[in-house]
Amino acid sequence: MxxxxxxxxxxxxxxxxxxxxxxxxxxxxxxxxxxxxxxxxxxxxxxxxxxxxxxxxxxxxxxxxxxxxxxxxxxxxxxxxxxxxxxxxxxxxxxxxxxxxxxxxxxxxxxxxxxxxxxxxxxxxxxxxxxxxxxxxxxxxxxxxMPEAELKATVEAEEKKIEDAEENFKTEVQKLQDAYTKLNEDKEKLIAEVKAAGLGLMKSVLKAPKDGKDEL
Incomplete structure (x- = not known):
């Protein structure tokens, strides 16, 4: 039960x-x-x-x-x-x-x-x-x-404004994303070039103990 x-x-x-x-x-x-x-x-x-x-x-x-x-x-x-x-x-x-x-x-x-x-x-x-x-x-x-047809047209027009705003938002966000990607790629490229040019070796020389050979 x-x-x-x-x-x-x-x-x-x-x-x-x-x-x-x-x-x-x-x-x-x-x-x-x-x-x-x-x-x-x-x-x-x-x-x-x-x-x-x-x-x-x-x-x-x-x-x-x-x-x-x-x-x-x-x-x-x-x-x-x-x-x-x-x-x-x-x-x-x-x-x-x-x-x-x-x-x-x-x-x-x-x-x-x-x-x-x-x-x-x-x-x-x-x-x-x-x-x-x-x-x-x-x-x-x-x-x-309001006549039904007029009200319907008004609703559609207002909804179109929202749709356009959403599409514009997506477009602008994509532009920002593309700009971010490009800036990040440029940054990584520059870092790689600086390191390849000998930055690590220069730091090693600075940190290496001096052996006194250049002293008179």
Missing amino acids: KFSSALVLAAASTASAIELTPDNYEAETAGKSVFLKFFAPWCGHCKKLKPDWDKLMEEFKDSPTQLIADVDCTADGKALCDENGVRGYPTLKYGDPSDLQDYQGGRSLDDLKKFAAENLKPLCSVKNIDLCDATKKAQIEKYLA
Whole structure:
């Protein structure tokens, strides 16, 4: 009976799990405050955390304003991990989906539940416009009033600016890398030439004991 109950619980937790990727991130997180686990399936610490994290996802699965979810950094979620500066596993982040913060608290189920309940507050969004300040409300109302085609074109134009900035960044970084490589090669070449010209022998002569033959 215990074995069967465990299987049922595990199945329920798995069914409520949400795994985020770049394709579903905006849709799944819209209007919600999030608590995310960035992980790798082979990671021992990730495996240890998984049972309690699955229970946490089950606990909050029906919340309209809170989302507990996974991001697999070895699969379709890798781009999200790179974008959020994930370097180790598991990494937990929370808050506004567009401005995640690092979670530094305990990792027991009680710690995680308490943190989620106290910190995952509803955010200003199209669905929660009453939580927005006057500036954000005006922006949302402006975008809602725009024809869909115009809004789509505006979004594409803004995204193009980001893409161009990223490409420019890559180009300039490559230039710096090439310059560094050239400077390093020039340095090593000069050092080799100086040594080949007799630097070592000159140092040896300076350090050699004088035998007094040049004294009168």
